[in-house]
Amino acid sequence: MRFFRNYKLLFLLSLQLAALPIHAQYYADNFIEKLLKKHPERFSAILQNPDKYKVQVLYTKIDRNKNNVPHFTTHGYRVNSGEYFYPASTVKLPAVALAFEKLNKLGINKYTPMFTDAVRPEQTAVTADTSSEDSLPSVAHYAKKILLASDNDAFNRLYEFIGQREFNDSLHKKGFKESRIVHRLESPIGAENNRYTNPVRFEKDGKIVFEQPAKYNEEEFKAPGPILLGNGYLKDGALVNEPFDFTQKNFFPLEEQHRLLKTLFFPDQVPASQRFNLTEEDYRFMYQYMSQFPVETSFPASYTDDYYDGYVKFLLFGATKTRLPRHIRLFNKCGDAYGFLLDNAYIADFEKGIEFMVTAVIYCNEDGVFNDDKYDYDTVGFPFMANLGKTLFEYELSRKHTNRPELGRFEVEYDK
Numbered sequence: 001m002r003f004f005r006n007y008k009l010l011f012l013l014s015l016q017l018a019a020l021p022i023h024a025q026y027y028a029d030n031f032i033e034k035l036l037k038k039h040p041e042r043f044s045a046i047l048q049n050p051d052k053y054k055v056q057v058l059y060t061k062i063d064r065n066k067n068n069v070p071h072f073t074t075h076g077y078r079v080n081s082g083e084y085f086y087p088a089s090t091v092k093l094p095a096v097a098l099a100f101e102k103l104n105k106l107g108i109n110k111y112t113p114m115f116t117d118a119v120r121p122e123q124t125a126v127t128a129d130t131s132s133e134d135s136l137p138s139v140a141h142y143a144k145k146i147l148l149a150s151d152n153d154a155f156n157r158l159y160e161f162i163g164q165r166e167f168n169d170s171l172h173k174k175g176f177k178e179s180r181i182v183h184r185l186e187s188p189i190g191a192e193n194n195r196y197t198n199p200v201r202f203e204k205d206g207k208i209v210f211e212q213p214a215k216y217n218e219e220e221f222k223a224p225g226p227i228l229l230g231n232g233y234l235k236d237g238a239l240v241n242e243p244f245d246f247t248q249k250n251f252f253p254l255e256e257q258h259r260l261l262k263t264l265f266f267p268d269q270v271p272a273s274q275r276f277n278l279t280e281e282d283y284r285f286m287y288q289y290m291s292q293f294p295v296e297t298s299f300p301a302s303y304t305d306d307y308y309d310g311y312v313k314f315l316l317f318g319a320t321k322t323r324l325p326r327h328i329r330l331f332n333k334c335g336d337a338y339g340f341l342l343d344n345a346y347i348a349d350f351e352k353g354i355e356f357m358v359t360a361v362i363y364c365n366e367d368g369v370f371n372d373d374k375y376d377y378d379t380v381g382f383p384f385m386a387n388l389g390k391t392l393f394e395y396e397l398s399r400k401h402t403n404r405p406e407l408g409r410f411e412v413e414y415d416k
Helices: 002-019 031-037 040-048 088-106 139-149 152-162 164-173 254-265 280-291 302-306 377-398
Strands: 056-064 070-077 114-116 200-204 207-212 232-235 238-240 328-337 340-349 354-363
Touching (some): 040 377, 056 254, 088 152, 088 328, 139 280, 152 164, 254 340, 254 354, 340 377
Antiparallel strands (some): 056 354, 200 207, 328 340
């Protein structure tokens, strides 16, 4: 009987493994787990049931030689691309990089006004943006709103400019082969309508410099199988007691998010095929607005009053509403939706000469019900992110750094 039970368990396990995509990656490294176990007051509840919280973490130590060339050592905790999580607003970071790259290919300045037309009932047009300094929409201003305050409409406009197929093909060609970015954010229009993107045009001094027609992506980017999560979901105010279907939702696995961060901050340290075609000014722009606090800008003016320092700073700061130190900067893109809380950050302390990268996700949905707006971000997610960042920061303070890093590349002026 024992043999039969063991055989049955092995058989069921083989079926589960067969259902996972062959690209699923497991990190046997236990460095992060050991570090977290040193702080039971911070992590005991998470460590007792990591599967429940679907925690995944990647942490990269950075050591510089005497010529300031970085060497990377990466540790992972429960990282597995076969375990789905909803990437929320983290998909906005590749959108900014791809939009800048596309503009460079076209020879168009990122500040050139971009106007969006609508040719289908579900589409909307943009002819002005009163939050910008000149009241005109542009890729630069959309990117700024994305990086400063994670604006959803701004992402949607870049998604429409890039195009669904080009968005995914470009990422896949750069080696981000598992990512699927297939829909606008905070939009109810459905999978089919998201394959259509609006016509856009760029104008300078009243003259059209580039027109892009409406597009339809004929290649469907599909999940390898159904993705069903949770116990139920709300639909039209009523509870449906069935798992929620994420099969046609965006997918951006943790390893690829972490690799994207390294690509953007250390482009010389990744294969040329993985890099984005960005100018030094593009990098400076991204570094500025990824690390800038909303109150440090003049446009949009509302950011000065409406957003606190920690508004989109989860790691280390946990979205705190208190004033944050200016010598520590998170160059990050975070996200939260459907109970998943994420952050992807290069963290630097310019006074102490500390730098490291960390990407993490945690699931904060105790009742397993989606769309009910009852998620445990405040009680589970934000404390975990703050404690994770704090623990790694403390480790960086304690460990030996042979050479102090020269971080001038990432020091920027915070104006407008």
